[in-house]
Each structure stands twice: as C-alpha cells, then as structure tokens.
Amino acid sequence: MNVSIVGATGYGGLELIRLLKMHPKFTITSLHTSSKFGEPIHNEYAHLLHEEYLLNKIDPEKIAKQADIVFLATPSGASSELVSSFKNLDIKVIDLSGDLRLKTPGEYEKWYKRTPAPADLLNKAVYGLSEWNADQIKDAEILSNPGCYPTATLLGLAPLYKAGLASGEDVIVDAKSAVSGAGKSPTDATHFSTMNENFKVYKVHSHQHIPEIEQQLGIWSEKSKPISFTTHLVPMTRGIMVTMYVKLQQKMTTEQLHKLYTETYESHPFVRIQPIGSFPATKQVYGSNFCDIGVAYDERTEKATIISVIDNLVKGAAGQAIQNANLMMGYEETSGLMTLPLYP
Amino acid sequence: MNVSIVGATGYGGLELIRLLKMHPKFTITSLHTSSKFGEPIHNEYAHLLHEEYLLNKIDPEKIAKQADIVFLATPSGASSELVSSFKNLDIKVIDLSGDLRLKTPGEYEKWYKRTPAPADLLNKAVYGLSEWNADQIKDAEILSNPGCYPTATLLGLAPLYKAGLASGEDVIVDAKSAVSGAGKSPTDATHFSTMNENFKVYKVHSHQHIPEIEQQLGIWSEKSKPISFTTHLVPMTRGIMVTMYVKLQQKMTTEQLHKLYTETYESHPFVRIQPIGSFPATKQVYGSNFCDIGVAYDERTEKATIISVIDNLVKGAAGQAIQNANLMMGYEETSGLMTLPLYP
Amino acid sequence: MNVSIVGATGYGGLELIRLLKMHPKFTITSLHTSSKFGEPIHNEYAHLLHEEYLLNKIDPEKIAKQADIVFLATPSGASSELVSSFKNLDIKVIDLSGDLRLKTPGEYEKWYKRTPAPADLLNKAVYGLSEWNADQIKDAEILSNPGCYPTATLLGLAPLYKAGLASGEDVIVDAKSAVSGAGKSPTDATHFSTMNENFKVYKVHSHQHIPEIEQQLGIWSEKSKPISFTTHLVPMTRGIMVTMYVKLQQKMTTEQLHKLYTETYESHPFVRIQPIGSFPATKQVYGSNFCDIGVAYDERTEKATIISVIDNLVKGAAGQAIQNANLMMGYEETSGLMTLPLYP
Amino acid sequence: MNVSIVGATGYGGLELIRLLKMHPKFTITSLHTSSKFGEPIHNEYAHLLHEEYLLNKIDPEKIAKQADIVFLATPSGASSELVSSFKNLDIKVIDLSGDLRLKTPGEYEKWYKRTPAPADLLNKAVYGLSEWNADQIKDAEILSNPGCYPTATLLGLAPLYKAGLASGEDVIVDAKSAVSGAGKSPTDATHFSTMNENFKVYKVHSHQHIPEIEQQLGIWSEKSKPISFTTHLVPMTRGIMVTMYVKLQQKMTTEQLHKLYTETYESHPFVRIQPIGSFPATKQVYGSNFCDIGVAYDERTEKATIISVIDNLVKGAAGQAIQNANLMMGYEETSGLMTLPLYP
Known part of the structure; x- marks a missing residue:
C-alpha cells in the first residue's frame, strides 16, 4: 500500500517517515513540501543520510495517482485547503492539523483566529481517537487526527x-x-x-x-x-x-x-x-x-x-495517524507500531 | 556577626555558603558535618577550590561560643535532636529541615513516619514564612524555615x-x-x-x-x-x-x-x-x-x-533562611540577598 | 532462532531487548539476572509494562538447551567466568563486556585492575568489529563485542x-x-x-x-x-x-x-x-x-x-552485538537493524 | 563611578547588568540598544522584573557626559563603528566584540569576512587578557576584551x-x-x-x-x-x-x-x-x-x-570586562567579582 506525506520536513512528517519505514504494509512513495523541490531530505536532516527521499511539489492529482493514503503533516491553516483539493480524488486523507477537528466553524474561528474549513469537510471528517472511535474510523475517507x-x-x-x-x-x-x-x-x-x-x-x-x-x-x-x-x-x-x-x-x-x-x-x-x-x-x-x-x-x-x-510525536501525532491508517485499511490496529520505547 | 553551618555539604549548606559569602554583615565562622573532619570542603566540592573552609565536628557548646546564629541544613530526623542540644545555649538556631514545622506531633509522625520533636521545642519554634510572619520572626530564638x-x-x-x-x-x-x-x-x-x-x-x-x-x-x-x-x-x-x-x-x-x-x-x-x-x-x-x-x-x-x-534552594531554603536571619538580627530584610537572577 | 540475555536489567541488556523485539529472526527466549528471580522485568522498568518477560537465574546448561545464542550484557569481571561456564556447551556466546577484548592477559590486568580471563578463552574469542572483522566473526563461537x-x-x-x-x-x-x-x-x-x-x-x-x-x-x-x-x-x-x-x-x-x-x-x-x-x-x-x-x-x-x-548503546553495544549475531548466523548483516534514528 | 552599557539586551549585556549590580564601585547609569527605546528592559527579560532600567538610543556624546566607562556588548561588525564614535570623547571604552582584537586588518577580513576597523583604532586598543596584560590595561583608553x-x-x-x-x-x-x-x-x-x-x-x-x-x-x-x-x-x-x-x-x-x-x-x-x-x-x-x-x-x-x-559569559565576556574595568580604574582587580559559583 503506497502512502505520500505532505509536510514531510516538519516534526510530524519526520516521525511519519521513521515509523512508516518500519511498517510491514505501507511504503512511502513520495514526500512533499512547499520548497526545496528536487533536493534530498537529508540535505536538511542528516539523520536521514543515505535515504533516497527527494522533496516534491504538492500536486494533489499526481499524489492521488501514486498513493492510497496521503498524510497531511501540515500546519493548521494550510491543511483545510489541502484537504479540499483532495476531496474528489481517489485517495484517503489523514490530516494531522487542527483544521478539521472542531465540528462548529465558529469554535474554530474563536480559538484558532482563522477562517474555518467548509462545513461539508468538517462533517465528512472523522475524529481519529483510535481507541474510542474505531467503528467510524474504519469507514473514514477523511480522517482528522487528534491533537497531542x-x-x-x-x-x-x-x-x-x-x-x-x-x-x-x-x-x-x-x-x-x-x-x-x-x-x-x-x-x-x-x-x-x-x-x-x-x-x-x-x-x-x-x-x-x-x-x-x-x-x-x-x-x-x-x-x-x-x-x-x-x-x-x-x-x-x-x-x-x-x-x-x-x-x-x-x-x-x-x-x-x-x-x-x-x-x-x-x-x-x-x-x-x-x-x-x-x-x-x-x-x-x-x-x-x-x-x-x-x-x-x-x-x-x-x-x-x-x-x-x-x-x-507518536501517540500524539504520527503514531496515532498510522494506527488510524491501519484501521482504515483493515489491518491490525497495531501493525508496525508495537516497537518498544527507547530507554534510557 | 558570626554564623556557623551544620550540614555544610548538603545542597542547602552549599547554598548558605554561597549566599553568606556575599552578605555584608554575616561571616561564616565554621562549617560542621558528620564526617571528613579536618578536610577542606573543596575536596568534595571543586567549585569551592581555594576557599579555606575546613569541616568540623558538631560540638554545640563550641559552636555557641563562636557564633551568634547556627544554621541547621541537616535532614529531617537529625535536626530535632540537634536543636535540643542548642536549646539552652546562647545562640539563635535556624533549622532548614521539616522537623519543627508541624505543631501537632501526631501530624509529623503520620507524614514523616518518624518520632516528632518534643512539644516544647515545637512550641518555641517560629515558622519562618518571612513575608507573613515577620513580627514573630523578629523575636525568634528557634526558627523553623519553611519547605520549598x-x-x-x-x-x-x-x-x-x-x-x-x-x-x-x-x-x-x-x-x-x-x-x-x-x-x-x-x-x-x-x-x-x-x-x-x-x-x-x-x-x-x-x-x-x-x-x-x-x-x-x-x-x-x-x-x-x-x-x-x-x-x-x-x-x-x-x-x-x-x-x-x-x-x-x-x-x-x-x-x-x-x-x-x-x-x-x-x-x-x-x-x-x-x-x-x-x-x-x-x-x-x-x-x-x-x-x-x-x-x-x-x-x-x-x-x-x-x-x-x-x-x-534560595527562596525555598537557604535564601529565606538568611532573610529570616536578617529579620532576627534587626537588619534590612533584603540585606545581602538582592542579587539578580542568573540569566540565561 | 532463540536467544537468551544474561544481565538483562543493565542498559546493554535493555537495549538488546528493544532491538531483538524488532528482529525478524531472533526470538528472546529468556532473560537472566543475578537477583529478583521470578519477577517480571517491568517491576523495575515501566517502559516494559505489559511485556511478559520474567527474570531467571543464570543456569548455563538450561540456557544452552533453550537458546542458540546467549548475549552476556554483564559487567567486566563477571563475564569471563560466565563465558567459561558456557564454553563446552552447544551455544554461541556474545560477550558485551571488556573481559575478552585484550589478547594479552597482562594488559587486562594493568588497565582493568582485575584477574584476566584464561588464555584459551582469550584466544578463542573473536573481536567483533563488524565492518572490519566479518570473516572471522562468521565462524566465531565466542564473540567479544567491542567497547563503545x-x-x-x-x-x-x-x-x-x-x-x-x-x-x-x-x-x-x-x-x-x-x-x-x-x-x-x-x-x-x-x-x-x-x-x-x-x-x-x-x-x-x-x-x-x-x-x-x-x-x-x-x-x-x-x-x-x-x-x-x-x-x-x-x-x-x-x-x-x-x-x-x-x-x-x-x-x-x-x-x-x-x-x-x-x-x-x-x-x-x-x-x-x-x-x-x-x-x-x-x-x-x-x-x-x-x-x-x-x-x-x-x-x-x-x-x-x-x-x-x-x-x-546501539552501535557501541547492543546494536553491534546483534550485527555480529547476524553475521554468525549467516543472516544479512543489517537484519532487524536498519531502523531510522529517532529525531528530534 | 558611572557606567553605560550599549547592547544591553544581548547575553553579554545582561551579564554585565547582573555583575555590575553587585559591584561596590560601579553604578549603571544607562542602558542602550538599537530598538525599543523608552521601554523597560523587563518587558523582554522577566528576570529583571521590578528593575527600573529603560532602554535608550545610542547617543555617544550624551553617554560620554553621563558615564566614565562605556561597555560595548555589541556584535562584531557594529562595534568598530561605535568605538570610532567614542574616540574623541572623554570616556573609556571596553569593547566585548571581536572587532578590535586582531592587529592585522587583513586577518580580520579573512576570518570575519567583514571590513576591519581603522588601523589607528586597532593600534590604540589594548588586548584585555587580564592576567597577562595588566600593565597595558591599566593605561588603556580603548580596551578590546578577549573572546571566550x-x-x-x-x-x-x-x-x-x-x-x-x-x-x-x-x-x-x-x-x-x-x-x-x-x-x-x-x-x-x-x-x-x-x-x-x-x-x-x-x-x-x-x-x-x-x-x-x-x-x-x-x-x-x-x-x-x-x-x-x-x-x-x-x-x-x-x-x-x-x-x-x-x-x-x-x-x-x-x-x-x-x-x-x-x-x-x-x-x-x-x-x-x-x-x-x-x-x-x-x-x-x-x-x-x-x-x-x-x-x-x-x-x-x-x-x-x-x-x-x-x-x-563571565570570565569569557562580562566578568573579564569588569575585571579590566577594575584595572583601568585602579581598583582591586577582584572588586565585585569574587562571588562563588552557583552549585549545583
């Protein structure tokens, strides 16, 4: 199963890369950012030295052709527009930002001080608190990943x-x-x-x-x-x-x-x-x-x-996003995620 | 005005040394511990290299002859006995431990799981929350310094x-x-x-x-x-x-x-x-x-x-102890203590 | 392939557990320590909560029956004796301590201030600098894992x-x-x-x-x-x-x-x-x-x-030990180890 | 003796404030920065809450009238111009930047990639390695404080x-x-x-x-x-x-x-x-x-x-600068500086 990551150079994006690299069923097919197109991601992040990931433009149609799921690890404000651009394409969307979490547009406006996402998007987005919302998550086309x-x-x-x-x-x-x-x-x-x-x-x-x-x-x-x-x-x-x-x-x-x-x-x-x-x-x-x-x-x-x-960055962001992706794909909820904590 | 410190090699004791060294009116006349007698304190603490402080036995009578105030930077359990040994001597005592703070012996026993100090000591000890108890502190012979x-x-x-x-x-x-x-x-x-x-x-x-x-x-x-x-x-x-x-x-x-x-x-x-x-x-x-x-x-x-x-270690221990010493001696409350925080 | 870990509660042992848990071919069959027999390891280390590992006595014969490889994550001084006790048993030994690294017993004595391991053990032990010693490592029965x-x-x-x-x-x-x-x-x-x-x-x-x-x-x-x-x-x-x-x-x-x-x-x-x-x-x-x-x-x-x-703790200890175990078993050198660094 | 600090809101400036506040002979008469004129410094740095220092424009003539010494805690590049503007005024200058340290203009250009200070300034500036240059420092009008x-x-x-x-x-x-x-x-x-x-x-x-x-x-x-x-x-x-x-x-x-x-x-x-x-x-x-x-x-x-x-920030910047100021003013080298390290 192919996945793309938009916003790959933020901390949420980096953690998605780390976790997806260990996943038995998902393969990262492309990384996307708003700049530095064509550069390898290890130019900016040396921990990814020797990894062959290049940064690409955000082209929703192209992404939808390559990937089955797109993770949006983009900041609040940017995500709602991006989700809209994927809405009619054949791809599942998992948004890690706060843009689709509040069902009442007025609440978003009040707390985020920004224009809310369109009501139909808000209605369609499933809130991905994995342990408590699994039934809805399984059928989600647009998933709004909870905050940390x-x-x-x-x-x-x-x-x-x-x-x-x-x-x-x-x-x-x-x-x-x-x-x-x-x-x-x-x-x-x-x-x-x-x-x-x-x-x-x-x-x-x-x-x-x-x-x-x-x-x-x-x-x-x-x-x-x-x-x-x-x-x-x-x-x-x-x-x-x-x-x-x-x-x-x-x-x-x-x-x-x-x-x-x-x-x-x-x-x-x-x-x-x-x-x-x-x-x-x-x-x-x-x-x-x-x-x-x-x-x-x-x-x-x-x-x-x-x-x-x-x-x-894991259960509070990228990890739960992958847990939700597992549910959306019908995999074991724990697939690729049961690694032990790093200690000490 | 001469002061002695008992328990000089704990963190409370070290902080008393640092602050008293800057004080315009108090002079450290002796340091006391339960071991390493005769050794310079910088054997254990290199930040005090070149300081000429030696570690001494705890001899209350001798301390009372040399010093006007003794600071007890000793652990809970040790302090109550020590305070007793200074009780009839001509010296003011400032205890940084928890031993004299609770007026009800049963409460001490319940929370500290140790034998409480004698009731007369508890009654005599003034609770040194400087900003709120200054009147009593000024006349205190035995001062119980608050916890952090x-x-x-x-x-x-x-x-x-x-x-x-x-x-x-x-x-x-x-x-x-x-x-x-x-x-x-x-x-x-x-x-x-x-x-x-x-x-x-x-x-x-x-x-x-x-x-x-x-x-x-x-x-x-x-x-x-x-x-x-x-x-x-x-x-x-x-x-x-x-x-x-x-x-x-x-x-x-x-x-x-x-x-x-x-x-x-x-x-x-x-x-x-x-x-x-x-x-x-x-x-x-x-x-x-x-x-x-x-x-x-x-x-x-x-x-x-x-x-x-x-x-x-300052307002929560050694600093407030010196603030109380200032009050007990009739000095300005701020004497020796108005140094700026270390930043960054 | 079954592996046992002796010294499981030290930092080297904990890291072996973390890495072996992700390994596709090795299975941890038992953990051994010098105390707390019968207790689950998560009593001491909460990051292993829900893991079902119990701590066991160090019984070389029993270990050799259960496991194909034993990792000794024991301190210098303890390891040389342990290795001796495994010498004639049907099990490969990987020692993470310094006990078998110096080929000249006198050098060990001089730098470690302890009795060196017997000369025959020192001769048999292969120094496991994986990148430079792979040929010897492949045939090793006793492997001495390099220091960090x-x-x-x-x-x-x-x-x-x-x-x-x-x-x-x-x-x-x-x-x-x-x-x-x-x-x-x-x-x-x-x-x-x-x-x-x-x-x-x-x-x-x-x-x-x-x-x-x-x-x-x-x-x-x-x-x-x-x-x-x-x-x-x-x-x-x-x-x-x-x-x-x-x-x-x-x-x-x-x-x-x-x-x-x-x-x-x-x-x-x-x-x-x-x-x-x-x-x-x-x-x-x-x-x-x-x-x-x-x-x-x-x-x-x-x-x-x-x-x-x-x-x-990884390339400097447990990771290189597993890299060597891969070589000793004829697996890909990278098996189970190509996970990305945690960043940030 | 009055002193002014230019560049008061950098780390060197903040440390000068902390140390000068404890100095028995120097009084801070004014702070100067390139912005936020008229604001109290504690708007930006809460550790200075209740301190009455306002930020002022950098007006060399005015500074020279108020102060006996000016400390330039300004970045390399800015300092050389500032020193020039103080050159003919009746004030001693202590520059904490790298601008006056290298006697050969070409070396400055090579390592700092900037235009060097005029040769006459470089000649006049005394290198303030206090322990080794005290004789020259005593007569300095312009002092170049060493790097950390x-x-x-x-x-x-x-x-x-x-x-x-x-x-x-x-x-x-x-x-x-x-x-x-x-x-x-x-x-x-x-x-x-x-x-x-x-x-x-x-x-x-x-x-x-x-x-x-x-x-x-x-x-x-x-x-x-x-x-x-x-x-x-x-x-x-x-x-x-x-x-x-x-x-x-x-x-x-x-x-x-x-x-x-x-x-x-x-x-x-x-x-x-x-x-x-x-x-x-x-x-x-x-x-x-x-x-x-x-x-x-x-x-x-x-x-x-x-x-x-x-x-x-102390011996490597503000502390040595004050040590040099002490020497330049004929005070004890240690004046205001013999406080103990903060430990732990």
Missing part, C-alpha cells in the same frame, strides 16, 4: 465520562509538554538558552486544544461543562504528561477506580494501566505509541487523580 | 485566604520541582540517565509538605479544608513552579485579582507580581530569592489560576 | 591505518560520551544535579579502552604507536562523538581524504560518510546502529581531522 | 609558551562550548529540539577565534606556529572546556608541570589550579569569574594535557 494534548487527556478522562462518574464540573487538567510540540521553527520561546533549565506555563485558559477536548467530552456526557486546562513547557524534547483532578459523582476507592480503567482498556494494547500505587513518567513511552495511565482516589479531598503520558 | 513547596504555595495562596476568598475546598495545587530538591545523595530516581529527558509525578497525595501547607492555611482561614497537592519532577537542577486552581467565594475579574496581589505584596521586595497576561517561568528567578507570581481569572470555569515560581 | 569508544574510534581511524597514512604517532583522540555509558548504577558522578548543565573530563590518559584501540591499530599497522586518548562526559543520555587529529605520512586534500573514506565504506551500510564540509552530530544517529563520519584536512597544520559519532 | 575560547585557551597555554616549552607545532586545542555562546537570536542550530540531547562539532578549522589565539601565542613565542583548533557545542547553557594536547620541547613529569602552573598563577586569584590527579568540570565555575585548570603529563605519548574551564 487531547489524546492524552481524553484517554485519561474517557472511563470516568463513559461511566457517568464525571461531568466536567471541577475537572482540572494540568498539562505538561516537551518542546518538540512547538514544532521545528526557531523562536525566542524555544531557543535552547531560553528553554534549557527552565519550566514555563503558557496559554493559560486559552489553548486551542480546549474546545477539541470539550467537544469529545460533550459527546460522552450530555451534562459536560467547561474544564480548567493549563499548559506548561518542560525542558525536554519529547513527551506529554497530563495530570487530571476530577470530582466524581460518588465516592470510590482507588481499587474501584483502578478496576474501571483496567477493564475499560483491556482490549486496547496501546493503553497500559499502571499497577495500583505506581504512576507513569514520560520517558517510559519515549518513541512509542503507548499511552500509560496511573490512577488514585484521594479520600482526603474526595477527588480522583488520573495521570497519563504519551510521546507527543 | 510550602513557600511557593503559601505565598501564592495567602492573598486569597487572607481576603476570605478561598477556603480550601476545591483548591488544587499542581507542583513541579527541579531535581536538586531531592538532595545530593544519588538514587535510582535521580540518576542522570533516568531523569534526563523525563518528567515524573511522585508522592501522589502523600507528600510531607501537605500538612505544613494546610496548617498555615488553617491559621489564615478557620474554614480551611484539605487541598489536592501533587508533586512532579522536572529534568532541571533548580526551580519550582506551583500551579494553583482555586474556586473563589465570589466571581472576580482578572483585573481585580491582579490588584489584590499587587497591593498585598507591594511592600515585599522579594515577591514580584507579573503584569496582567504574563506568567512566570522558573528560570527568571534562578539563583535569586525572588518569588514571582502570575494570576488569571477564568470566566469559563469560574476559577482563579495562581502560578508562582521560586528557586527551591 | 573503540567502535567509534576504530571505524574513524581504520581507513588511514589501512592505507598506511597514519602510524599512531601524534594521533590525538578526544572522546565525548553521554552518561548512559556509565551504566545504571547511581553514583555521585552520574547524579542528575551533578551532571546536568555540566561538562566533565575523566580518566585522563587512563581509560581502559586505550589498550583495546591500540591493539587493533597494531594489527592494522606494525609501526603503530601509543595514542593520546581522553574521555569527557556530556550532559545527555545517549551518544558518543570522537574527534581525531592525525598527522599523516603525506599531504592530502580534503577531497582525497573524503574519497578514501567514501570508498572504504561504500559497501558498509551502517557507516555513513558525510558530504565534504559537513560534520556529524550525535543526535543524527540516536537509537540507530549507524556510525556517521565527517572528515577534513587542515592545510594550516597539515593534519587530518576525523569526526565520528555513534549511539553508545 | 581565547580566554580559556590562552590562560591554559600561557605557562608553557612563556617558559619556552611549547612552540605551537603539534598543539591541539579541542574546545567545547555551551550554547549561550551563540547569542540570543534563535536559529535552527540553537533551537531547543535540535540542540537538546545532542553534541555537535562546528566550524572545523575555521573559527574566527583561531587568529586571536595565534596572535597572542606569537607575542609569547617567536617560533609560534598554527594550532589545530576545533569547536563543539554542548547541550547546556553556560560553560566552556578546552582540552589541549601539547608536545613539549622536553620531557617532564606531571609534578613539574603542576608546579609550573601553580607558581605561574599563584598571585592571580581568578585562576585556580586543580590538585594533581584532579581535573575541572564546567559547572564548578558556573556564574563565576574563575578559570580552573588541570594538568597532566602522559609518559606514554610524551605530551602534556592541559584542561581549562570558564563560564563563557
């Missing part, structure tokens, strides 16, 4: 919302991300000397992933309310940890909470629930498609604490 | 509790610390290859600083309730950020919240309130005694978000 | 020595390693707060890899002389860079030098020569089995500068 | 050259720098995700500090020859280590070498020679004006190894 924070947050909150134990009121999500989440473009905020030995908070109450999370929570629970969501930057390259504090509808024990999570995810190989009393660290999923979750119930404050970690 | 997390948390929560805006219910404190907070002893958890490129959660609902924070909140508000408090480790050497989510007794605007904080701390030079819309990063206080605080009110969730940062 | 520094250094110097251009006089090797090279045991030197934001030199003129390098150089050139070799620690987890300054027997241009390297390694897929004017960084081989080399001739000083990088 | 690499290298090589033990032939200087040496402007090379967990070599045989080092070596030894000099980037913010391999004119012991260094620097408080067998790490000088040096003689290769470390 929403992936870690939603996998962490799902069991509570689906069981009717949480409704959003007094749900606090304290999120921490590695710096690669900010992409490959150098900025003051991501300058090494600025960010090293530094821990920052950013986008307090204003991150564009908030409506994406709340939209899905609203699907799971009609009573769902706004959540508190704050994002921080950690001086490391890869990894997200989300710490969630949830006031439940009833008292529970840690054992009950743990049983709920274990059972919910027992048939989902990429979600690993920690033993009771043990909690995850980001490094334990480094380079892998796992989402590891630890849970505890605090009797003193009568709140559940849920902690989930992912590699933001 | 409590310092950042209490300075952040004080304006809300003192104004009757918060009562503890639904107060979530998500705390992140650099690794030096774990001290100088190598462990699996603080091994470089384990901790580098890693972000961890630890002591979920069980950190021994919880009762210290709640004790002070209880002094500020009779209605005070247990808080949610979770601690994380950041792959960096120095710095603490505490992100606090507080349900207030009434609706507010960010402007009102900001005004409250600015006015509360306007006569306190070490607490710097960020402009509206701006939030602190740990690096902006690196190596300094500042506590920087940013505030925001989220109308969507009707909660206040308070973010405070300190250098855990 | 020697791998990067020898691959960098080989073309010059083999071409008679260098003889060791005035060969300066300035080596820099990530911290995982020091293993998993916490020490003062590898404590996070000690090593972070720090760059250190260590073992000046005394690293035990010196005789290993010189032994191989002596095989390549009879005139070979002692080299200057100094090692440094870089505040990162993985990666080695070796910068080599070599006075050549004749003047050359950078182009000639580059041609020599390109031609020497053109049939060796794991050695990638940088284009002229471009030099490697450790991150470009992160997690991979590549050794990337850049070369330049400095006309001002009439010296060649050769710079090579590897991932110390 | 040259400071660490020249302090390391000086005893050998002055004693006639080295002549440049077969002197190998392998230099490693933290990332702040690249300045505050974000680039691909200094992007956090690029540089973290990475060790790079750069400017092989082509760093512009080479002629600066060789110029001074030529003053010390008529027979001086080109050196091999290669620079590397370490994933940390501050610190330089230079490892030097020197073929001596005669055999020596480590003891003799150590005695030479100890005696050479015994009256220089900022240069600290390590005990025999001990070698420096960059962190032991973090934030301080020290240059720490370790030495060893390798009998196997008959070469001396000299290792020196500095904080690139």
